[in-house]
Structures are given as structure tokens and as C-alpha cells.
Amino acid sequence: MPYLSLESLTKSFGDVRAVDRLSLDLDRGRILALLGPSGSGKTTTLRLLGGFEAPDAGRIVVDGDDVTRLPPQRRRFGMVFQHYALFPHLDVGRNVAFGLETLGIRGAELERKVGAALALVDLDGLARRRVDQLSGGQQQRVALARALAPEPRVLLLDEPLSNLDPTLRERTRRELRGVISRVGITTVLVTHDQEDAFDLGDRVAVLRGGQLEQVGTPDQLYAEPASPFVAGFVGRSSRLDAMLEESGADRVFVRIGKVRLTLPGPRPPQPPGPVVLVARPEAWRMVEPGPGDLHGPVIARRFTGALAFFTVQVADGVIVEVAAEPAAAQVGDQVGLLPHDRGIHLFRGDAR
């Protein structure tokens, strides 16, 4: 039985369906990342969870308790806002105490809990500091401590790392992950950044146009994308129009332009017809150009260290990105490409 359930949530603003029949489940203590481009409905979903918007239809259930119509005050969901929304007129300690005081906690008990919450995020001793004297990373931790102090049932994080510079980002992500797992709280976070989602989420839900595109572990999303959109949004990939000619038990034959290509490896049977082929950069093997492979000139090379990414123009206006050893080719070389048995996904021709 899942701890948190979103059941067919729907929310429109005017004519726009921001969230469209969205259903998701989450077990106790797990982290769900909502990933999607802007306008995908992820922030609206989080605001529906927080109670700041009311859904047009659907239910939100926590621990068997329907909270759909409860105001934010009575949900006991903690929220960390994108810009933290710390109260600038209160010091760090008073900010953290705010939610505890609404629970009626006073005196020594209050001080103890504030201290514990600040210790949790490694900010002991900063209770009397003004919030505008803190760095961005510290403000984020105060916001986290403030949200966690009243011991909420669910923690909501809105783009928790988007305000931090890249060097701070990775460290903060690690610390955030540590705090969440120490507290063991069920968490929903919103991000447009795939790395954040993969690093923090036990499960990742990819949203698009208000609808759920796919939900799964990061590995599943990468290895078995359910749509060209997921394949394109999660990880790097190239996209080619192809014709499926024949589908066998352990291999498939496709035609790309004039080239007939054999894709090895087992895959579900599909009827012949136009398909979209989405390929990871590591799905290709670079060979001497020949009649049975995709081939063309290398038009760009991007060096990243252990690997380099080569952009190969296999036909007019058709390019493929290939990951290979940095020394494998130079710009201007003619190369041929043959598929490995993994990393190439076929979708029906009208799929998006």
C-alpha cells in the first residue's frame, strides 16, 4: 500500500490543462522526482500537493487520509520554496521555530527542537543570525530545517538547487540527500535538471504537457524510455527517421535512407512501417566506412576527457552523435557506424 497517492489529479488555468489526469504512487520514505521542461505541470503538481492550489478533479491521499480539500495549514506537509521564502524579519532560530509554535510547542521543548533541526542541517550556533547574512547554500539549509522541524508527513521541494552556483550545487545535493535519508521522510521534489532528478530521486516521473510520460528508476528511464520524448529528455540521444522492414526474434532490420541496418538484440515484436529511431551516443561502433553501415564525415568533435563525442553527418541534414575514444577520429574523417546490441530504441512513426 503506497504512503502517498495522487489519483487522477487534474487542474486547469483558463483553457490550459496544467495537470492532466496525473496518477502517481510513492512508498513511505522514498523520494520521487518530478522532472520535465517548463510548462510540463511539475510545479503545479507540487502546489496541488502543498494545498496552494485546489485540483479540479482527483484525489491526494496520504497514509490512507484524503487531504485533497485540506488547506495547507492542516496538511502537515513541509515545503522548501524555490527562493526559500525565509521570513526576513525573523532570525534563523525564529524562522525554524515558526512551524513548531503553531503546534503549540513552547519554552525549553521549542529551543531543543529548533536546536535539533539546525544541527540536522549542520547550522548549529547560527540561530541568532539574520537570514540576509547567510549565503545561498545556508539559506537553503535554513529553509530545509524550517520545513522539517514540525515533523511533516511529506516533504516538498521546489527546484531546491536551482538558485545555487554549479560548484555549490553538487555538494548541496549530496547534503540534501543525506538529510532526507537520515530523517527518512517521504519526499517529492520538482526539477528541470536531469542530474538533480537522477541523483536525488529513488523514482523519477517525467511529465510533459501536464501528463505523466513515464515513471521509473533512473536506470529504467535511461535504458527503457517509453517514448521518444523521454529518450530525448533523459540523457543524450540522436533521432532518425527510419523504416522497419523486418522484425525477427533476436534482430531487426531497418532502412535509413539507402542503408539497410541490422539491429542486434532482443526487442518486442513490431509491425513493419515507419519508425522513429532514437540512439544513445554509446550505441554506435565506429568502423571503416562500407556499404552496410551508416557513414559520412565527422563534422564536430567535443572532447570531455575519457571519451569524445563525434558529430557524424550520415545524410543531408541528418546527424548522429557518437561517443568513442578521443583518438578514434578527427574532424573531416569519413567514418562508418554500426549499432551495438543496446542503446537503440524504436518507436512507432507517429510517436513524439
Add this chain to the structure above:
Amino acid sequence: MKASRGAQVAAGIVIALLVWLVAYPVLLVMRDAIAGPGGWTLGYVRAFLARPNEWQAFWGSLWISGATVALSALIGVPLAFLFSRFEFPGRRVLGALVALPVALPPLVGVVAFLFLYGETGFAAHLYDAITGSPMAPWRLEGPWAILLVQAYSMYVYFYLLTRAALERLEGSAAEAAASLGASRWRTLTRVTLPLLRPALTGAALLTFTTALASFSAPYIFGGGFRVLPTQILATRLNGDYALAMVETVALTLPALVALALSTRGGPDASARGGKGAAPARAIGGRTGVAVSVLGWGLALFLLLPHATLVLLSFVPVATWTTQPLPPVYSVANYVTLAHDPTRVLPLVNSLWMAVVATVASVLIAIAAGVLVVRRRVRGRGTIETLLAAPWAVPGTVFALALATAFSVHEPWAARMVLVGTVWILPLAYLIRDLPVTSRPVLTGFRQLDPTLDEAAAALGAGRWTTWRRVALPLLRPAIAAGAALAFVTALGDFVTSILLYTYDTRPMSLEILSSLRDGDIGVAAVFGVVLMLASATVFLLGSERAATR
């Protein structure tokens, strides 16, 4: 960057000019308060302290200003919440309209109030029609009348500043409080109001100093009630100059204390980034209707006096006696006015004097902007203080100070006879205009990105070209806003005019007063309408310009 010698010289000239205009006359007044024929003396101060009348006026000024602050807050703050937090039909237009009284000359508001709630006003006529009793059971006189009239126009400070702060307030602060379990009430008292504190303090100070200096309402409704601004005029007309000087000092002190107190504010909550304010909520059902009715009702109630003024300007003389509503409407008053040169004169006077004062104050403000912000001359703090000072000094005080400073011919002391000439009023208006012009203009200068100058220079533009093609176009909205405020202030001035005018230079406000005294209500209303329309138009145009940058 060190300021060039030329800029430093220019700064010296500007400082000298401002000292002469702003500081010198007030200092002369202060000297006269403690200088007798035989040297320094505290005799006048003792005389002031010994007279119960003076104490009454002093305390009267203080408590009525405090009460005005409280009442204005009670009207303005809920109004700001209503208009910024709830969506209802007509919200935008009404929200702008209820701010208009701030642009209207105080005297116009007072007269409008008189026409509506005075003993012979609309309310009295209605009372008569309903009860059949020709004598209304109230009199618009004394401290309560002053308080009502002042709160009626000064609520706008609270309204505007609270609304601006609410719109800057990050919506997520309230949401954060809600998700932490805080009730609406707790969110309001513990989060929203504390965050509004700087705005509320600012509004309270502005209201307090304005109320303290307020002259029109006590002058017209005061009856036997004494406040310092009217007391100064009375003392001065009695020929007791030294005492008037002491009264002037006594009036200036609380204003300066209030100003000093207000600068010790808390942390500024406005400087937070974020996704912006909580949007106005549309409410359906019965509550929604109630909110709409409340918004419309309040707005109409607050604008009723001004509507009355317009209506009465169309009522010919002596046609309205005992009927509940005026029976005859025509443009007779306007025609009379247009055909009588002696009655058009005040209109012409007010216009040219306001234009002169506006142009001069804009030029000074631009010069100050260049020197203070761009050239960063030494003494820039002094320039800014001198420009802001007339704001803290009540108008009566300045009028008296000018009357004192420029009534003798002592060229070696930089004094000359200007009183009685056509130049004294434009000069007085100019001084009153300095703070209202220089504030937006200096802000405009500060918002100019200095790298734009460098970019223009890198593209080969000389200093003059840069100024004309880059800086000036960017400054135009700020200058327009400053000029609009200056023009409106000068056009409607009453306080300084009443002490300094001559018959030939009498401005519109004094013509309103004399028309009222003659019972010529229609003509007074016409002048009121002219002032109101001119002020509202210029104000709206100015703020429009400022908004479209």
C-alpha cells in the same frame, strides 16, 4: 573617480543657491525667535510657554496629527488589502481612482468636503428632505471636522505605500507560513504585517508631518480650535513677529523629531527576489459579491466629495435653496468666469507661476542629479539634504521665513525686497517643489547603469552626445514624474500663498477662498474643478510616463 574642478565649482554654486533658498530664511526665523533688540533673549520663548493658548495650539497640533495617522491607517491599510488581494469587476480603475485625492490640492478637498457635509451641503439638504427639519443636527466644525477631512485625503499615503509593499511582497512568504501550519490570522500578524512595517512606518511619518503642517482644514473648519499653523498666521497678523517665530520653531521641532525617529527602521523586506506577489484572488459566490460591493461602496464614498464639487460647479448662483437636489444645472458659472477678466486672472497667475516654479525646480534637480550621482562631487550629501529639507518643514513656516527674509533690502546679507513683488510666490513654490522633484529625478539618475555611458563612449560618442542620446531619454520618465508632481504642488498651493500673495498675483486657491466668503459657491466650485482636473490630468500623465519605462 574624483570630480573635476569644474564640477566642484558647479557644486559650490548649487550649494550656495540652495543654502540661500532653503536654509537661510529658516535660520533667520530661528534667530529672530531668540534675538531681541538688546541681544540674545529667551523672553519670547518664555512668553510662548507662559500662554495657555500657545500650549493649546501645540498640543492640538500634536494630537490631531496623531489621530489623523491612526484614522488614515484604519482607512488606507484595509483598502490596500482589498484592492491588491481580491479580484472583482472594476478593481483596476477604482484602485487608481481612490489614489487620486493625493494629487488634489488640499484646499480643493476641504471645499469639496464642505459642499458635501457642511451645514448647507448635500447631506444637510438630504436630511431636510427626509426629516423636514431645515437645521441639520451636526456642524462641520472643530477638531472632529479637521480630523475627518484630513484622514479623508491622507489615507492615500497608507493606501499607496501599503499596496506597493504588498505587491513587492513575495507571495511564497505567506504560503510558507501556511504550510508551517499558521492560520490566516497568524500569517497576517506574524508574517505579512511585520514585513509591511517599513511601508507602514513611512506612511505614518508622511501622514504625521503632512497633518502637522496642514493648514487648509484647520483654517476653514477650525472654529475655536487652535493648531500651530493657523496660530502662526493669527499671531503674525496681530503684528507679534517674535512670537510667531517661536511658534514656527515649535512647529518645526516635532516634524524633525518624527523624521529622525523614522530613519531608525527595521530590516528592509522589500529587497527579496522571488516569483512575485501573490496574485489577486477571484472569489465567487456570496463573499465575492460582498467584496465587490465593499470595494465599489468604499471607492464611491471616498470620491463623493469630488463628485459633489463637479456637480455644484454646474449649479447657477442662488438657484438651490431648500430642494434635496439642485433644481437647475447650467454652464453659467463657467461662462461668467470666462468673460470676467478679473476672475480669469487667478487662473492665469496660478498657471504661469506653477510653470516657472516647475521649470526651475526641474533644472535644479537635473543639475543636482549630474553633480551628486554622476560626478560624485564633494558636498553631495549636503546637496541632497538641502533638497529634501523643505519636505520636513511645514509650509506655513517656509512662508513666514520667506516673508521675513525678503522683506528688507540688505544686499550685503543677501536679502532683498521680494515680498509684494510678482517673484515671491514663484520662489516660494520653487522651494516647496524641490523635494517632490528631486526625489524621482535623483532616483532616476541612480537607476542609470553607468556601463551605458562607457558603452556609448566605446562607440565613439562624446560626453554631450552620450548625455543627449542615452542618459536624457532614459531619464525622461523620472523627470516627467518629478515635473508633474511639482506642477501639481505649485498649482494648488494655499498655505504659502495666503501669507505671501498680493492682489495682482493672487492664485486660484485664494480666489476659491474669497468666492466662498462671498457665498459664491458656484464660482468656488468651478475653480475647484479646474484645479482638480488640471492636477489629476498632470498627475496621471506623469505617473503614466513613469510607468511606461
